[in-house]
Amino acid sequence: MQKYNKIEPVVAAQKFIHKYFPACDAALLAGSVVRGEATETSDLDIVVFDQSLSTSYRESLIDFDWHIEVFVHNLNSYQAFFESDRKRARPSLPQMVSEGIVLKDTGIIDSIKMEAKKLLADGPQKWSDEMVQMKRYFITDALDDFIGCKDRDEEIFIANALAELSSEFLLRTNNRWIGASKWVIRSLKNFNPQFAERFIEAFDLFYRTGSKDKIIKLIDEILLPYGGRIFDGFSLGKK
DSSP states (O other): OOOOSSSOHHHHHHHHHHHHOTTOSEEEEESHHHHTOOOTTOOEEEEEEOTTOSSOEEEEEEETTEEEEEEEEOTTHHHHHHHHHHHHTOOHHHHHHHHOEEEEESSOHHHHHHHHHHHHHHOSOOOOHHHHHHHHHHHHHHHHHHHHOOOHHHHHHHHHHHHHHHHHHHHHHTTOOOOSTHHHHHHHHHHOHHHHHHHHHHHHHHHHHOOOHHHHHHHHHHHGGGTSOOOTTOOSSOO
C-alpha cells in the first residue's frame, strides 16, 4: 500500500470507527487507497453497518489528517442501494463493499460481501429494445449537431455529450457497468482496453485540433450492430 506523510489509511480508518461508531456491527475501508490508486487529494471511503440505525445516511468530515466520506447503513438499507445501483448500472456501494478491507466485523460482513460480488458478476439491469432505440436516437441527434456545428464553443460541449452517450451505449448494450467522471474511462478500459485507447485518441484529437473524423467513425462503429444512426420513423410515446 502507498506510503503517506499522514496517518496510514487503515490506521486512520480504524481510529475513526473507534471514535464515531464504536458499537457498529461492521465497517469497511474502500476506495482508491484500497486499490492502490490514491493521490494527494484522495479521501477515505468508509462503509459502516449498524443495525441500531433506522435510516441510512452519508456524511463528509475531516479527522485524523484525512478527508473522510462515510456511508452508513443498517442491516437492511444497503440492499435498496444495491438494487438502485443495479438499475442505474453504477455499482458504487457494491464495489465498495466487494473491495473493502474489513475494519470491524461481528460476523455479518462475509454474507454482505457475497451479495455484492454476485451483483457485480451478474451485471446491471439489461436495457429493453425500446431503450436501445431511444439511446440510438439521442446519439444520432447529438452526432448530427456535432457534424454540422461551426461554433467551437458549442462543439466542445456537444463532444462532451457524445462521449458520455456513446460510452454509456457501448457498455450497457454489452451488459457492463458504467461510471461517471473518471469512472467513464475506467469502465471502458475494463471492458475493452484497445477500444478505450481509440476512444481517448479520437476525443483528444478533436480537443487539440478540432478534427471530428475519428469521433464520427467511432460512434458509427458503436451504433452499427444495432442498425446505425436512426431518425426517420423514430417515435417516442406514440400510441
